[in-house]
Amino acid sequence: MSRLNYTVYTEALLLRHADLFRPFLGVVGLAPEVLERPDVIIPLSKYNALLEVAAAQLDPDLGLRMGLGLLAGAPGDILLGGFGHAARSASSVRAMLDFGSRYMVVHAQANELTWQVRGSHLEICYRLTDPSITERRQDAEYALAVLYTRLMECTAGRFSLARVDFAHPQPASTALHRQAFQCPVRFEQSSNALVWPAAMLDEPLVTADPRLFQALLPGLEEQRKRRVADNDLAMRISLAIETDLKGGKVALEEVASQLCMSKRTLQRRLSELNVEFNELVEEVRQARALDLVRHSSLSLTEIAMRLGYYEASSFTRAFRRWTGLTPRDYRQQYQQ
Template sequence: MSQGNYTVFSETLLQRHSEIFRPYLESVGLSRDVVDRADSEVPLRSYVQLLETTAEHVDPCLGMRIVLGQLSASPTGSYFGAFGHAARSTVDVRAMLNFISRYLVVHAHANELTWYLHGGRVEIHYQLTDPSITRCRQDSEFAMAGLYVSLCQVTGHKFAPLRVDFSHPQPADISLHQQTFRCPLRFNQAINAMIWPAAILEEPLVTADERLFQALQPFLEDQRKRRLADTDLTARISQSIAGNLRAGDVGLDAIAKELGFSPRTLQRRLQEQALEFNTLVEEIRIAKALAYMEDSSRSINDIASVLGYSEASSFTRAFRRWTGLSPRAFRQQTR
């Protein structure tokens, strides 16, 4: 996958649960030694696939159970390294959310957390911004449960969420979700979101440590600049392609113009990252097509249109080339 420039630092997650993850590493293209080092930098797409594959064999609520400490007797602690320690050392929740928004890229490329204040409520949004990653229930639930647990811990459990939204379809069993969040839950939403009372923003953290934060912040700022330089352009190109698929306007010239480059400059920047523009377009189309095919309410004609094909027959030929099956045969097989 050409978008392998996106990476995530495994920190202690894979180490602490090595016996759970080890059997499935090779199936997602990862070497077995990634569970032996806390500083392993893993391709983000492989990491997300590893979570999904392991969950299929071990537990459908794998991401949440890891955060809740239900799968290991190991001592609890941050799965986010220096980034996690610095976040918990900020002065209050507002500062913590601002810190996470700015420095999350240090832990993982193409991860985004934003927050908004609306009429007495704080809305915290989380998403993967790599459009080629479409199956990410475990990552979403790991992130949302991790955010929930962290906010409860650093505020001394003084606040409770008002609602939690997930972008993936509702699982067959949501009893763990209900026991964990204890608030209204919604699935199949546009984005992962958690709603809290606005008063939480000014709450001082019980874990605040100004000296530790001042020691870690310069290091994290250097890491942030390095990682943004590595992948910011790739993210912008990918998002532009995904946003223009329906219009069919995903040629190099059109995307370059939208991003403010000349076609030659964009081509050169892609070559510097060992990326091929046409391959990138096709990978995003394939990922989107497979995600849309899982939604039985979408017709083949509608999917073809959304992906920029003027005729369903053209989409059918492309889909057969990608998967070896026609769209209808693929749906019958997956059912």
């Protein structure tokens, strides 16, 4: 099932590091204006790709360095806009984590923050829920580093990490990870997680500001409802498109009919989401193709037919355009 077109606010992150990211905007299909305004919304997939491309060219630890504040720039709460300000204004670690779990969608629609107490430890987990994003190292390291630095700041460094887990493979060098976190760091785990003493959960925040927190909450709640509604609509449209893929050409009129909308209403809603119908069809088809090639036992010919390709060669050409690999090579590489 496809979950596409998630977006993220650039906030001050890209603006603060504009000189660093500017050379790579065109590579991932972003316009220069994303470096000019903090209220710009961009596709999460392109934001993530920008981090990965910049890191590949400049510094493999780029996300980690940004999250730890080792590059010149603003504090992490500033980089995350109103969401960041409100988080550090909460009354306690528990309140901060509950806030983050509920309102993360305001900053980025496919970012998920969860927490649980397991025995004597508090586990705080972060993940991207968009399955079309496969390269995730920079995002994960940036997110955990920001969370770590904010919690250390807000609790005046009273607690030490017990462990850090990352879902991505271990990089060639982990020196910065171990130096920064001062605890065991594991890779290829089931989730990205910071593990702290459970006693930390009810620690009051030294940055607590009840009046600011309450002032920011109504606006964030309004944004949360709107972003969740957008998520739901994008999901419904994507599912309708998936249903029509077998027939080859996916028609706007048929998708609108499935959603009990007029063609004009669907066009208006897509415009509100800043999505072109044909681009969405292509993204749904691509995500479905990657999922089927990776996880199903179907033959490549069967997959091509399910996606509306009448010839396997057409599917192979499209797949190579998406990934740089043939479906067969991609499946073999993934299985390794």
